[in-house]
Amino acid sequence: MFFRQVLNDDLGCASYVVADGGEAVVVDPKWDVEEYLELGGRHGLRITTIVETHVHADHVSGAPRLAAATGAAVAVAAGAGVERADLDLLDGDAIDVGGTRLTVIATPGHRPEHLSLLVSERTGEPTLLLCGDSLLVGEVARPDLAVHDERAAQEAARSLFRSLRRLLELPDLVEVWPGHLGGSLCGGGSLSPRPSSTVGYERRTNPMLAIENEELFVRRLLASLPERPPRVERTVELNRRGVPVGDDLRALDAAQVRRLLRAGAVLIDGREPDEFERGHVPGSLNVPGNRAGFATRCATLVDPDGETVVLGYDERDSRRLASLLGAVGFTRMRGLLQDGLAGWSRGGPEYRRATAASVDAAELARLVAAGAATVLDVRSVDEWERGHVRGSLHVPWAQLPHRLDEVRAAAGAGPVVVACASGVRAAPAASLLRREGIENVCRLRDGGVASLVYFGVELETGGPFGSRPRPIQDGWPAAAVAGTTRRAAR
Ligand SMILES: [Fe+2]
Numbered sequence: 001m002f003f004r005q006v007l008n009d010d011l012g013c014a015s016y017v018v019a020d021g022g023e024a025v026v027v028d029p030k031w032d033v034e035e036y037l038e039l040g041g042r043h044g045l046r047i048t049t050i051v052e053t054h055v056h057a058d059h060v061s062g063a064p065r066l067a068a069a070t071g072a073a074v075a076v077a078a079g080a081g082v083e084r085a086d087l088d089l090l091d092g093d094a095i096d097v098g099g100t101r102l103t104v105i106a107t108p109g110h111r112p113e114h115l116s117l118l119v120s121e122r123t124g125e126p127t128l129l130l131c132g133d134s135l136l137v138g139e140v141a142r143p144d145l146a147v148h149d150e151r152a153a154q155e156a157a158r159s160l161f162r163s164l165r166r167l168l169e170l171p172d173l174v175e176v177w178p179g180h181l182g183g184s185l186c187g188g189g190s191l192s193p194r195p196s197s198t199v200g201y202e203r204r205t206n207p208m209l210a211i212e213n214e215e216l217f218v219r220r221l222l223a224s225l226p227e228r229p230p231r232v233e234r235t236v237e238l239n240r241r242g243v244p245v246g247d248d249l250r251a252l253d254a255a256q257v258r259r260l261l262r263a264g265a266v267l268i269d270g271r272e273p274d275e276f277e278r279g280h281v282p283g284s285l286n287v288p289g290n291r292a293g294f295a296t297r298c299a300t301l302v303d304p305d306g307e308t309v310v311l312g313y314d315e316r317d318s319r320r321l322a323s324l325l326g327a328v329g330f331t332r333m334r335g336l337l338q339d340g341l342a343g344w345s346r347g348g349p350e351y352r353r354a355t356a357a358s359v360d361a362a363e364l365a366r367l368v369a370a371g372a373a374t375v376l377d378v379r380s381v382d383e384w385e386r387g388h389v390r391g392s393l394h395v396p397w398a399q400l401p402h403r404l405d406e407v408r409a410a411a412g413a414g415p416v417v418v419a420c421a422s423g424v425r426a427a428p429a430a431s432l433l434r435r436e437g438i439e440n441v442c443r444l445r446d447g448g449v450a451s452l453v454y455f456g457v458e459l460e461t462g463g464p465f466g467s468r469p470r471p472i473q474d475g476w477p478a479a480a481v482a483g484t485t486r487r488a489a490r
Contacts, residue, residue: 001100001121006035010294010324011059012184016130021098025049027130028179029062031327052076053132054114055239057145058186058229060329064242077113084242107134109160110141132179134163138192140208142225145232157218172200183292185229230300238329249322250335254347257309257337265307270321273427279353281344286431289321291424295328300398304330311337357442364417364444365455373415378429387459397425404436411440421448
């Protein structure tokens with residue numbers, strides 16, 4: 001048997017190639033399908049079947065593109081609502097490639113149609129579990145992406161509990177290959193960056209599997225959900241309809257780009273914030289493309305149905321960024337800025353570059369002590385409650401496009417410094433504010449709010465009404481308590 005895990009590191013998504021006898025099955029293919037085609041060519045494999053473990057809510061599947069490139073049949077769970085599906089799968093169905101069998105196990109929870117695949121070789125013993133978004137390494141999937149209210153989320157969590165109990169009946173040695181790794185928003189906060197595990201290891205160490213009481217599992221799971229991926233319903237709809245998203249990216253000169261920008265297109269500049277500050281196309285949005293989560297950040301701030309232009313370090317980098325954006329459903333990418341900023345300046349004297357400003361933690365601490373600036377804290381509510389600058393303005397960064405008036409009011413009274421935990425969210429936030437005409441804004445560089453402590457700024461904890469009550473941990477299994485750390489701030 002031939003087996004490969006193929007990752008999209010930006011989204012923390014994992015897909016799989018299982019092959020035997022020259023035939024291959026691809027499970028949960030990512031948007032950029034070149035790697036599967038290249039693997040197939042190199043190893044003499046014909047991709048005959050594509051299986052989706054579920055309708056994805058955080059990324060656009062590469063299944064339609066891979067099917068178009070290979071002629072492979074697309075198989076999904078019966079009732080998944082995927083228009084282009086060739087095969088409907090039910091619990092207990094099997095897909096054979098050569099002497100290898102993939103057996104379907106219905107594992108509802110993350111979504112109602114969710115399935116896992118148990119891979120057995122000629123001996124008949126199961127060796128691999130491709131479990132999509134059910135069991136994850138160190139975590140379990142979130143149950144709230146297919147539902148719209150708390151009660152339905154509880155029901156989904158109950159389904160997930162039962163699905164996981166079923167998977168735990170498998171032998172310890174069966175390898176666990178999940179649909180997501182750390183960095184994904186499809187699992188809880190303890191999701192490990194490790195690519196795989198075993199049923200036995202998870203049985204002994206996964207905090208959520210240690211909870212044997214269904215009600216406790218449901219409460220614990222729903223109390224620790226990370227932020228939702230952006231535009232979940234739209235992504236599900238794209239995956240159901242299989243809308244082809246083009247990636248034929250044209251190289252555009254400065255005049256073409258300017259026309260597009262004047263017509264409302266957004267230029268996404270994926271370079272590092274320090275370089276963006278030294279010079280950029282006016283009005284462009286700076287979302288660093290070398291940090292995981294680039295595409296999700298873009299989809300949070302920019303309408304993926306709107307026209308976009310990308311700019312990376314060079315043409316190859318721009319195409320990489322465009323592919324990452326395609327994976328979250330940017331359907332109207334018009335092209336890349338040819339020759340980057342140099343190409344922009346070549347447009348003529350009216351093609352000026354804009355600059356931006358930043359301060360380091362020591363400077364910001366001086367400004368805070370002097371009451372000479374407002375800190376705009378764009379971290380999540382949890383991060384804010386763990387420690388923030390007294391008097392700072394808190395707008396979680398995903399809410400920023402809808403709360404510009406608050407920032408505008410603060411900036412009218414004096415400079416605003418945008419801060420997060422590490423700078424990854426502050427840079428896009430600051431560029432968004434300038435794009436919206438709020439000029440009196442800069443960002444905190446080389447660190448985040450916590451680094452201000454080293455320069456004498458005291459952080460206060462709790463929200464406007466004091467600290468929120470935390471889940472009661474008494475009575476939980478020791479492993480569960482030990483594993484309650486939330487996702488590290490990005
Ligand atoms: Fe998912």
